[in-house]
Amino acid sequence: MLELSLEKSFPGFRLTLELTAQEGEVLSLLGPSGSGKSTLLRLIAGLLTPDRGFVRFGGLDLTPLPPERRGVGFLFQDYALFPHLTVAENIAFGLVEARWPKAEREARVQELLERMELLPHARKRPQELSGGEQQRVALARALAPRPRLLLLDEPLGALDLRLREELLFFLRRTLRGEGVTTLVVTHDQGEAFLLAHRVAVLRQGRLVQVGRPEEVYTQPKDAWTARFLGHKNLLSPAESQALGLPPRPHLLPQAALRLGGGLEGRVEERLFFGNRVGFWVRLEGVRLYLEALEPLPDLQEGAKVSLSLDPSQAVALEG
Template sequence: MTQIDIIGLTKRYGTTLALDGVTLQAREGELVSLLGPSGCGKTTTLRCIAGFMDPDGGDILADGASVTDLPPQRRDFGVVFQNYALFPHLTVFENVAYGLGVRRVPKAEQRTRVAEALAMVRLQGLEDRLPRALSGGQQQRVALARALVIRPRLLLLDEPLANLDARLREEVRWLIRDVQQRARITAFYVTHDQAEAMALSDRIAVMKAGRVAQFATPREIYQRPAEAYVARFTGEANIIPVRPRDRTAGGGFHVPFGGVVLPVSGVEGIRPGDAAMLMLRPEALSITDPGAPDAIPALVLGAAFLGAALACEVSLADGMRLRLQASPHGTVQPGMTVGLAVDTAHAWLMPDIPQ
């Protein structure tokens, strides 16, 4: 078990800064996701950690010792690639045993360790197959077993589910989490899928243009995002430009919105009177009687039955459009005028940072 510290990593391609001072940490046995759209620097960060790419500045520490100048083969970091990168000329057994063969592990021990690794990823009986005779899910299991069998100090996963179909993705996702927890191995996981990151991670680093926009637990990222970019990237969110009026007694803000004043908490450092962004997740809004106290009048524009919920789009008197999830048992229909209730415990105020 290893703690990994990444300190102020920078990487420049020509004139563009791919990484602009990325600082991250993965504690022992922790799974940290790097989440962001393509081009945000998440893969570049992973490739620097793996040693496939030299950063222009910054340092990477494993248990306090710098590995930045070590070539990949001396870092002892297992890597699982997006396209699996299995050796096409080697069988499943030979692929998994590769790292052991390189380390001159005796043949008998190789056999037991390969069997253990394959049992761990629940792939047995295919040892003599070539990779091209396996399905995508099976290939990804082999790739995972191959990375784990060397008992690496750190596991690096680069969008490992991207090439799998939706059903398999779920299955392999749980498998990865299960294996990572049982082996108690520190891991970095690159993805652009927020649901994947939420489900798997101990902590998530949301990346934006070569920087870490926020680094926190999935719960914190979802409920208390540092800026609108993070809120948008981690799930559906209504983001409304507002001006907080003053502070509440509890340290929050009084925010005028839709004709009422909401007491909401928010990011430290916002000053009353400044432009800010109010986040209302769809589950923070509910539909009530238009006559109820503090209800905001709204017109239903559309409603879609999703089974567990009714997804609605409504507009306020000033034309602002909001999305929310109503009870599927209700009778909400497009064209209806309804009241909107805000659960201020699920509202959050963020500074107005350019996207």
């Protein structure tokens, strides 16, 4: 088990956090820029020293150990590949430093070249590779020494949208196949939910909420978390009361609002996404969002629309 209890202060920022991760678990650290995600990884890796607290893994206190003795794999956002080394040499670098026997080293490199689908590129230099191929080399290098703990800092952040989507599932399969305890930093909720067994949401150096992806998404703790996770129908106490709910903040999930029913609203904005259509509608003086898979050409901006609302699905939020 990974056990964290850490404090670290910089001018204008303070990280204060307690968190655990189980052996073999993939835990996503999700939060906006400046929330402390990368700082936390650097504290775990030993690249920063905490003001107070500890990093424990498998019952061993890593806090006093230098980075090279922690047995932690670290994948930086920019990959930090060695340009003068081939793909195979980059992957083998940590094994050479750890003085693995030559036969074991070559077998491990071969295994990772095959797993990462890099065999045709083994003799190439990093600058000859695409962004996605470089990402796979960096991941292979981080995994090569068989670290018990792996830290990934925005591993897909430097890639374009098409490559991110393609490699997201590759990374998911790889992490589960290796079975290594992993902390993944990301600001993208889709990446966090797909990669992780659990998600930890950070804000301004503090842990806001932690749980399974489904739990965190459907039951956000407060309005800030709900908004950060992409929810749109966040109701103030007055808006909640106008829709027949208790006068406190609520999240109204998409499933609670549907087209068709006995309520009458008006379409204020129509958004065509290709595979779906979004509508901002005004109902009882409250602006709400819903989506449909059909084009629904009759529902243009300004049109009246019949709606059904299920208040029982509303999620009460902390103020």
